Amino acid sequence: MPVELRPTQALRLWHDVTLDLVRDGEHDLSARQMAVLLTVYLEMPPHTVRGLAAKLGVTKPAITRALDTMGRLGLVSRHRDAKDRRNVVIQRTVAGALAVERLGDVVIARHKELPL
Amino acid sequence: MPVELRPTQALRLWHDVTLDLVRDGEHDLSARQMAVLLTVYLEMPPHTVRGLAAKLGVTKPAITRALDTMGRLGLVSRHRDAKDRRNVVIQRTVAGALAVERLGDVVIARHKELPL
DNA sequence: CTTAAATAGAACGGGTCCGAAACGATCAGG
DNA sequence: CCTGATCGTTTCGGACCCGTTCTATTTAAG
DSSP states (O other): OOOOOOHHHHHHHHHHHHHHHHHHOSOOOOHHHHHHHHHHHHSOSOBOHHHHHHHHTOOHHHHHHHHHHHHHTTSEEEEEOSSSTTOEEEEEOHHHHHHHHHHHHHHHHHHHTOOO | OOOOOOHHHHHHHHHHHHHHHHHHOSOOOOHHHHHHHHHHHHSOSOBOHHHHHHHHTOOHHHHHHHHHHHHHTTSEEEEEOSSSTTOEEEEEOHHHHHHHHHHHHHHHHHHHTOOO
């Protein structure tokens, strides 16, 4: 289980991972998009636009636009809910799962390298 | 010091902290701005535009614009280098130090709450 | 059937950021 | 001096994102 993390280590970890993400430039996701991506892949489905908007504390169009961009990148997909056709269900994709997995690898690697 | 971090825990940590940052909305810093901020506050000075651009792997104007925004927010300050007046030295501010400190607190808190 | 509520998306005006290119200021060498 | 190199900034056209407002579709209630 994670032992205590000292302030210097916490900031160093955030710095190193952020730097890796910026350097690779592959994602280029905003903080909101990152929050949406991780919520979809970590929390229990189903995920709706309205639910995500409430969870992040932002407006619905912001979520719609985030999903537009992430859908264009192949990180998520949208489908109408058959039960209630007003709803749109956000689903995971192979590419999205891979991207999330890579992020996890970076965090773990940087965490392991933290100085004493 | 830090014991191994499992993939689920690493992603949960990144998710929770990102969600906190989005919710508070206080910062609203892009990944690049975050990388600049943490680099300035964690790495040894002096910091120049060119040096940061090389470190992040982005163009100089991108750094200049990031510094414009962050200067407007009071997170960093710029001063001409007296030795070589072509250079601009990026310096820390009280507000910036506080923002970095708060980020560290969030990371530590979320890390402490990670499930087994 | 009619009406009201709910959901996602589209339209709009404003703002920010991007990389490429050009610019001014400054330094170094001859 | 002059010339060329270096450094940060500005400009430019284009792309993206923001919140507000409005619209279309669908469901639920009367």
